Amino acid sequence: MKGPPLSIRPFRRTAQAGVALLFAVVPALNRMEITALSGNFFFFNIAGIPLADPLSVLQVAAGAFSVTTAMCAGAGLALLLALLMGPVFCSWLCPYGFFSELAHALGAKRASGTTFSRSASFASKLLIVCVGLLAVFLFAPVPLLNQLSMPGWYSRAMQHAVFYREALACALIFPALLAAEFLSGRRFWCLYLCPQSVLISLAGALLPGRLRVRFSGRSCTCAKPERPCRARCSLGLDPRSADLRQRLQCSNCGDCVDACRKNGRALRFSFGRDA
Amino acid sequence: MPPFLRPPGARSEKDMKARCVSCGLCAAVCNYACIEMTPDHIFFGGGTPKIFQRKSPCFLCMKCSAVCPTGALGNVSMEEAGMGRACLDRARCVDYRRNTGIMCWTCYERCPLKGKAIVLKNGYLPEVTERCVGCGVCEYVCPVAVITVTPARDLPGNRRGGNT
Numbered sequence: 001m002k003g004p005p006l007s008i009r010p011f012r013r014t015a016q017a018g019v020a021l022l023f024a025v026v027p028a029l030n031r032m033e034i035t036a037l038s039g040n041f042f043f044f045n046i047a048g049i050p051l052a053d054p055l056s057v058l059q060v061a062a063g064a065f066s067v068t069t070a071m072c073a074g075a076g077l078a079l080l081l082a083l084l085m086g087p088v089f090c091s092w093l094c095p096y097g098f099f100s101e102l103a104h105a106l107g108a109k110r111a112s113g114t115t116f117s118r119s120a121s122f123a124s125k126l127l128i129v130c131v132g133l134l135a136v137f138l139f140a141p142v143p144l145l146n147q148l149s150m151p152g153w154y155s156r157a158m159q160h161a162v163f164y165r166e167a168l169a170c171a172l173i174f175p176a177l178l179a180a181e182f183l184s185g186r187r188f189w190c191l192y193l194c195p196q197s198v199l200i201s202l203a204g205a206l207l208p209g210r211l212r213v214r215f216s217g218r219s220c221t222c223a224k225p226e227r228p229c230r231a232r233c234s235l236g237l238d239p240r241s242a243d244l245r246q247r248l249q250c251s252n253c254g255d256c257v258d259a260c261r262k263n264g265r266a267l268r269f270s271f272g273r274d275a
Numbered sequence: 276m277p278p279f280l281r282p283p284g285a286r287s288e289k290d291m292k293a294r295c296v297s298c299g300l301c302a303a304v305c306n307y308a309c310i311e312m313t314p315d316h317i318f319f320g321g322g323t324p325k326i327f328q329r330k331s332p333c334f335l336c337m338k339c340s341a342v343c344p345t346g347a348l349g350n351v352s353m354e355e356a357g358m359g360r361a362c363l364d365r366a367r368c369v370d371y372r373r374n375t376g377i378m379c380w381t382c383y384e385r386c387p388l389k390g391k392a393i394v395l396k397n398g399y400l401p402e403v404t405e406r407c408v409g410c411g412v413c414e415y416v417c418p419v420a421v422i423t424v425t426p427a428r429d430l431p432g433n434r435r436g437g438n439t
Contacts, residue, residue: 005306006279024395026304030303030304031308035303035304036343038295038299038300038304039298039300039303040298040299042297042298043296043298043300043344043345044298045300045342050344053296056296059296060294062295064293064294066294067345067346068344068346070344070345071344071345074344141289141292142292142295143293143295143296143297146296146297152297156297156299156312156322159299159303159312160312163299163308163311163312164311164313168314170314176414188337248281256352270433
């Protein structure tokens with residue numbers, strides 16, 4: 001038997017903080033004429049390898065009826081990551097997710113009993129995406145839904161601050177939402193509103209063999225009412241549930257796996273089919 | 276908002292706005308930091324690329340149009356930049372006025388398409404030709420401010436630029 005598995009959270013926090021820092025440093029590097037890394041969360045260029053927000057590519061397709069190879073390749077790579085690893089973008093890379101989790105951790109003590117609402121779950125996000133894409137197609141051929149991208153506002157505010165030495169007023173929506181989530185004690189943006197998470201969540205739920213949290217009932221040692229895994233999930237999901245709507249919302253953060261580590265270790269990350 | 280141009284190779288205003296995802300790659304490669312991704316509207320920030328030619332004009336290095344991943348800026352040559360058309364007011368240009376004792380030629384000397392977009396008529400009078408792509412350098416450098424660039428989006432059809 002191997003020793004107890006390492007805690008996942010320190011690795012994840014390092015990745016999240018690293019990405020948040022990266023998007024603050026990249027504009028400064030650009031100004032020093034280092035452009036191997038450039039762009040923001042709508043399109044990012046890593047020494048010629050493109051990465052794109054799949055939703056912004058879809059909006060360009062709906063508005064201009066044509067997309068470039070670079071955009072398709074960038075969106076393809078982002079979706080491929082989700083296909084294999086689940087929507088890890090949301091929990092490991094997204095700066096809004098990072099700050100939202102921190103705000104939730106600080107505010108959680110005051111708002112107890114945050115549970116997942118089944119009625120308004122993934123459907124509200126899907127509705128926003130459909131209405132937005134229809135609006136782009138019919139009335140306003142501009143990437144409207146990019147205005148709702150919180151990582152987009154974060155990276156654009158950084159570019160703005162470095163390139164033009166001024167604050168981007170529209171980006172104030174980012175701290176405003178964080179404050180609202182802190183006060184309400186619920187991560188409602190990621191759960192119910194964020195349109196950028198829809199495509200990667202759908203791609204991230206497609207393959208049964210993807211990396212995901214697996215629950216083995218035999219190892220679970222917790223009595224029924226006591227659920228440390230559920231209490232730990234910042235999105236209020238039940239990691240033991242097989243419900244599809246909950247599966248769509250899970251972003252593979254691994255907090256439940258960490259919570260289960262000292263108990264029965266019934267929750268584990270793995271690839272492949274269920275045993 | 277002060278007058279502004281779109282970067283070289285930009286598609287028509289509607290088509291460019293449909294394609295631009297505000298990634299800022301064009302602003303990041305711009306050597307002269309002349310491309311600004313300022314919001315189009317105070318509450319609804321589109322953040323499409325703009326060049327405020329009176330603050331910092333485009334020197335037609337053509338790096339921005341080469342990196343645009345969405346095709347909002349087409350990858351074109353200097354001569355095809357299509358940003359607008361300069362218009363020189365002869366009545367106020369010092370080279371055209373008699374007895375000033377000044378041989379300015381600043382616009383001609385600084386034009387990135389020197390000898391093509393701005394030529395010297397009779398060997399000494401600067402004249403904007405129809406090959407002008409509207410980069411805004413002449414408007415920026417003119418010491419007596421008699422050159423104005425009309426952005427491509429305000430040019431009706433294929434109006435020839437030139438001199439008044």
